[in-house]
Amino acid sequence: MEHAPPDVKVFLVGFMGTGKTTLGRLLADRLGWEFVDVDDVIEQAEGASIVRIFVEKGESYFREIERGVLAGAAARSGHAVIACGGGTFCIPENQALMARSGITVWLDRPFDRIWQRREELASARPLLRSEAEVRALYESRLAFYQQAALHVPVAEQSLPSALEHLLRLLRERFCIQSTS
Numbered sequence: 813m814e815h816a817p818p819d820v821k822v823f824l825v826g827f828m829g830t831g832k833t834t835l836g837r838l839l840a841d842r843l844g845w846e847f848v849d850v851d852d853v854i855e856q857a858e859g860a861s862i863v864r865i866f867v868e869k870g871e872s873y874f875r876e877i878e879r880g881v882l883a884g885a886a887a888r889s890g891h892a893v894i895a896c897g898g899g900t901f902c903i904p905e906n907q908a909l910m911a912r913s914g915i916t917v918w919l920d921r922p923f924d925r926i927w928q929r930r931e932e933l934a935s936a937r938p939l940l941r942s943e944a945e946v947r948a949l950y951e952s953r954l955a956f957y958q959q960a961a962l963h964v965p966v967a968e969q970s971l972p973s974a975l976e977h978l979l980r981l982l983r984e985r986f987c988i989q990s991t992s
């Protein structure tokens with residue numbers, strides 16, 4: 813059993829459309845912790861949507877802002893659940909920061925399930941292009957996601973059951989208890 817340090821963060825990682833934000837809010841609620849969504853903080857800081865940032869300033873600018881926002885969230889005092897963007901964990905420097913600051917959790921949803929949601933997801937996600945491109949991106953990122961400390965499949969389970977699974981792992985492996 814590992815004991816979580818006082819300011820530990822739980823970082824939710826995984827591809828676009830796996831439910832990091834939805835599950836993150838539910839998890840933070842159950843733990844009585846703060847919730848931070850990296851993409852939301854980026855949009856607030858830049859005063860622009862993620863799509864606009866990509867279009868007007870490019871992906872490398874976005875990644876720079878993302879790195880700073882992640883570092884700020886990781887350095888906050890107190891516990892927090894942090895929902896990352898799909899690419900956040902695929903940058904070694906970010907991955908190392910998350911491993912130092914808390915517990916990383918891979919929400920693992922199969923590609924076909926994500927692709928089924930493409931219409932709902934597409935308008936806010938500049939990297940959601942053709943099926944072949946998105947599948948290649950998904951596959952290229954699996955090796956990163958597999959480095960996360962915890963693995964929560966959301967394949968056939970609904971998000972509420974993935975949440976219960978994650979709460980159980982946090983309790984059993986890190987002594988983190990929910991308050992409700």
Ligand code: S3P
Binds near residue numbers: 828851896
């Ligand atoms: C991205 C995922 C998005 C957002 C940006 C880039 C990616 O976040 O950060 O569009 O590289 O996969 P979600 O995973 O929350 O959609």
